[in-house]
Amino acid sequence: MSLDIQMASMLASAVMGLWLGSSLDTYERVLGKRKAFRWTRALNDFLFWVAQGLIYFGVLLYVNNGEVRFYLFLAVLFGYAAYRALFERTYRRFLETLLRIISGIYQFLVRFTYVVFINPTKGLLKLVVHLGMILVIAIWGILSFFLKWTFWPIFKLIKFADDKSGQPFKKQRLKIAALGRSLGHIFNKFRKKP
Known part of the structure; x- marks a missing residue:
């Protein structure tokens, strides 16, 4: 590995350290601080670190064909420490402002969708x-x-x-009348609701 490639690799690793610090702050702000062990949080943490490793390896693959050296990890640590010392407060303020803006846009879109x-x-x-109930009531009135x-x-x-015949069908007639009254009662209940 030539000196130019080594310097580019160290610079890329330091920038990846800055990236790692900012993405870790973003991840903790979005998901919140860990209070108790949860499997979903453990899975999210695992996937986060796998993604960070893949991003770092992709950068190294682009810069120096994926050669990993010990001093590159020191450069990542240096970038992370520089982020914590110099850029953490500024980035957190920026992140809070950005999240407030995104939350405001989301709430506006939700209200807009409702309205x-x-x-x-x-x-x-x-x-x-x-209108359907009015139509049904009108048809029922005309039909009745x-x-x-x-x-x-x-x-x-x-x-x-x-x-004249001594009321032989009185039971059947009373049942039909009771059925008609109950159907009329049910219809009147629906009619009073709107």
């Missing part, structure tokens, strides 16, 4: 349901009016025949 899409859709569905005047003579004839 533009969800609330009008709910209102439209309520309107369709109310016609049925009442159509079958009224038949019921009178049956009642007259029943009275």
